[in-house]
Amino acid sequence: MAQVRLSGIAKAFGKVTALDAMDLVIEDGELVCLLGPSGSGKSTLLRLIGGFETPSEGTIAIDGVDVTRLPPERRPTAMVFQSHALWSHMTVHGNIAFGLKLRRLPRAEIRERVERVLDLVGLSGYGARLPSQLSGGQQQRVALARSLVIEPKILLLDEPFASLDQHLRERLRDEVRDIQQRLGITAVFVTHGQDEALAISDRIVVLADGRMQQVGRPGEIYAEPKTAFVAGFIGAMN
Ligand code: ADP
Ligand code: MG
Numbered sequence: 001m002a003q004v005r006l007s008g009i010a011k012a013f014g015k016v017t018a019l020d021a022m023d024l025v026i027e028d029g030e031l032v033c034l035l036g037p038s039g040s041g042k043s044t045l046l047r048l049i050g051g052f053e054t055p056s057e058g059t060i061a062i063d064g065v066d067v068t069r070l071p072p073e074r075r076p077t078a079m080v081f082q083s084h085a086l087w088s089h090m091t092v093h094g095n096i097a098f099g100l101k102l103r104r105l106p107r108a109e110i111r112e113r114v115e116r117v118l119d120l121v122g123l124s125g126y127g128a129r130l131p132s133q134l135s136g137g138q139q140q141r142v143a144l145a146r147s148l149v150i151e152p153k154i155l156l157l158d159e160p161f162a163s164l165d166q167h168l169r170e171r172l173r174d175e176v177r178d179i180q181q182r183l184g185i186t187a188v189f190v191t192h193g194q195d196e197a198l199a200i201s202d203r204i205v206v207l208a209d210g211r212m213q214q215v216g217r218p219g220e221i222y223a224e225p226k227t228a229f230v231a232g233f234i235g236a237m238n
Contacts, residue, residue: 001063002076002153002186003028004049008058011044011210018044019210022058031180031187033197036207037233042190045207046156049188050077062154073103078152080160085143086131092118093127096146103150117145120179137161137168144176148183155180155187162191169193173200194234198222206230 009022019041026032034042047053048060051067060067062076086095093114100110118124121141131139140160147155157176161169177200180187191197197204198218206213206221206229214226225231 001028003063004154004186004188005061005064006049006058007061009045009048009055009060010057011041011048011053012056017210019048019055022212024205024212024215026186026188029184029186030202031177031189031200033201033204034188034190034207035192035194035197035204035233036213037192040207041210042192042207043158044210046079046158046188046190049154050079050156051075052079076153077156078147078150078154080140080143080147080155080157082159083136083140083163086139086146088131090130091127092123092129092131092134092142095131095142096127096149099146099150113149114145117149120148121145122175136164137172140164140172144179148179153185155185157187157189159190159192162193169196170199176200198234206233208233 004026006022006024009019010017011019022045034045036042044053048055049067051070051072054068067075090098096114096117097110100113114127118127121144123138123141123145126134126138131142134142144160161172164172173196189200201218203215203217204221205215208229214221214230221230222234225234
């Protein structure tokens with residue numbers, strides 16, 4: 001089980017209201033995209049779910065437990081960032097194994113789990129390489145593997161492939177969707193690309209100025225935009 005329930009969430013940074021009046025339930029096993037332009041509050045919302053920030057108002061519960069009450073090592077979430085997230089002096093194996101070593105798992109189990117996730121992201125045999133010996137796409141695959149290896153219930157991705165070219169971005173987003181469904185985990189995927197959101201989501205949350213504009217299945221959002229903003233934003237790239 002991994003259900004995320006946001007109730008009456010607001011987040012302010014000084015005088016800037018980053019998020020306001022957010023109520024949302026993300027169901028177990030769903031992939032939800034947070035879609036909106038730059039500055040709309042997507043990363044802030046993701047960071048709140050991950051427990052990196054605390055809400056100014058409201059609560060976020062994962063399977064009924066308030067996220068802010070869970071110490072970091074007990075949070076069932078893992079985050080994938082856009083870039084620069086790998087440790088350059090560590091091998092691929094070392095990067096992925098790091099979180100497991102912190103948890104003091106036996107060496108044989110660490111080796112087995114690292115190999116399993118490398119296989120999952122299509123990088124079997126790359127364990128001894130350094131990040132600098134990988135392409136940008138391969139580095140993001142390692143970042144994904146490093147998040148998956150701790151077996152999170154909820155995967156949080158913040159524009160994970162935004163720095164890659166379109167072709168690679170499309171391939172990797174489809175791979176993420178496939179892995180997420182195979183493992184049956186809940187995922188929240190931040191993007192400013194409507195094509196990406198329409199392609200992989202169970203549901204899309206459209207954000208603008210820190211507020212939810214519309215929540216719905218890709219077909220609904222596309223065919224029946226509720227506001228002029230949603231219509232314009234979804235239509236912009238098609
Ligand atoms: P997005 O990810 O959609 O681009 P963000 O969640 O990063 O948007 O930002 C939403 C708003 O909150 C923006 O106005 C941004 O400047 C502001 N903001 C985000 N983080 C901080 C912070 N740590 N301090 C001050 N303002 C912030
Ligand atoms: Mg962002």
